Amino acid sequence: xxxxxxxxxxxxxxxxxxxxxxxxxxxxxxxxxxxxxxxxxxxxxxxxxxxxxxxxxxxxxxxxxxxxxxxxxxxxxxxxxxxxxxxxxxxxxxxxxxxxxxxxxxxxxxxxxxxxxxxxxxxxxxxxxxxxxxxxxxxxxxxxxxxxxxx
Amino acid sequence: xxxxxxxxxxxxxxxxxxxxxxxxxxxxxxxxxxxxxxxxxxxxxxxxxxxxxxxxxxxxxxxxxxxxxxxxxxxxxxxxxxxxxxxxxxxxxxxxxxxxxxxxxxxxxxxxxxxxxxxxxxxxxxxxxxxxxxxxxxxxxxxxxxxxxxx
Numbered sequence: 001x002x003x004x005x006x007x008x009x010x011x012x013x014x015x016x017x018x019x020x021x022x023x024x025x026x027x028x029x030x031x032x033x034x035x036x037x038x039x040x041x042x043x044x045x046x047x048x049x050x051x052x053x054x055x056x057x058x059x060x061x062x063x064x065x066x067x068x069x070x071x072x073x074x075x076x077x078x079x080x081x082x083x084x085x086x087x088x089x090x091x092x093x094x095x096x097x098x099x100x101x102x103x104x105x106x107x108x109x110x111x112x113x114x115x116x117x118x119x120x121x122x123x124x125x126x127x128x129x130x131x132x133x134x135x136x137x138x139x140x141x142x143x144x145x146x147x148x149x150x151x
Numbered sequence: 152x153x154x155x156x157x158x159x160x161x162x163x164x165x166x167x168x169x170x171x172x173x174x175x176x177x178x179x180x181x182x183x184x185x186x187x188x189x190x191x192x193x194x195x196x197x198x199x200x201x202x203x204x205x206x207x208x209x210x211x212x213x214x215x216x217x218x219x220x221x222x223x224x225x226x227x228x229x230x231x232x233x234x235x236x237x238x239x240x241x242x243x244x245x246x247x248x249x250x251x252x253x254x255x256x257x258x259x260x261x262x263x264x265x266x267x268x269x270x271x272x273x274x275x276x277x278x279x280x281x282x283x284x285x286x287x288x289x290x291x292x293x294x295x296x297x298x299x300x301x302x
Contacts, residue, residue: 038261039261105256106190107262108258110187
């Protein structure tokens, strides 16, 4: 089993704490990414073609929520089936193709992971621990490996 | 003039505040980089070939100090000559060649800039402002452009 029952519980419980404000945290998560790599914004077609400020772009918020939710759900899927299954309306193959076309490299996935963990740390500081960090890291890493394997 | 007298003063004055503890701040600066992009450590020959923990590696500290000092000095050089001159014992061409061989990409320079600014913010919080951030950003950007032009 690639993820322990305790790790799944850590991810799910902290997600339940963040859930009500998830769109806000998700947006912060991606704004953090663009703070670290400003050029990454140019890789998103819906940001390139828009005049809206980043924090007002509804598609960015939706995309960020998608990543956040998928990472959380990966923990449960890994426990249940031993693999990541990104959802009914999309597929790992589709995600791989979109990210490949956008020129996403390993380093972008690394920075996004840092941004995710920093966002969680700020969202639930009273729950934050090395174990919580490890649990989210495991989920994220498996999700990314699944996507990269198809890229 | 690519940098204003006020920007040069902001960089030099904040550097003077940090100078006594510069090796510590420089190390934090690069540890921050590796926190965001763990794989970046593999690009440094002196880290690949060493069993020392990152924070005990004397070459990492020296390298980090070099980058920090060069960025600070770039402000003064830009005021004086309008261009960046990295120092008597090295050259922009040499730095470009080393970074090219190590496979350093634009995104690494972006993340390093973020790490530098975060380090300064933590080192001199009482001096931190948008203007100070801009001043260090200008210096750093010109230094990086000089290196990238030769890459």
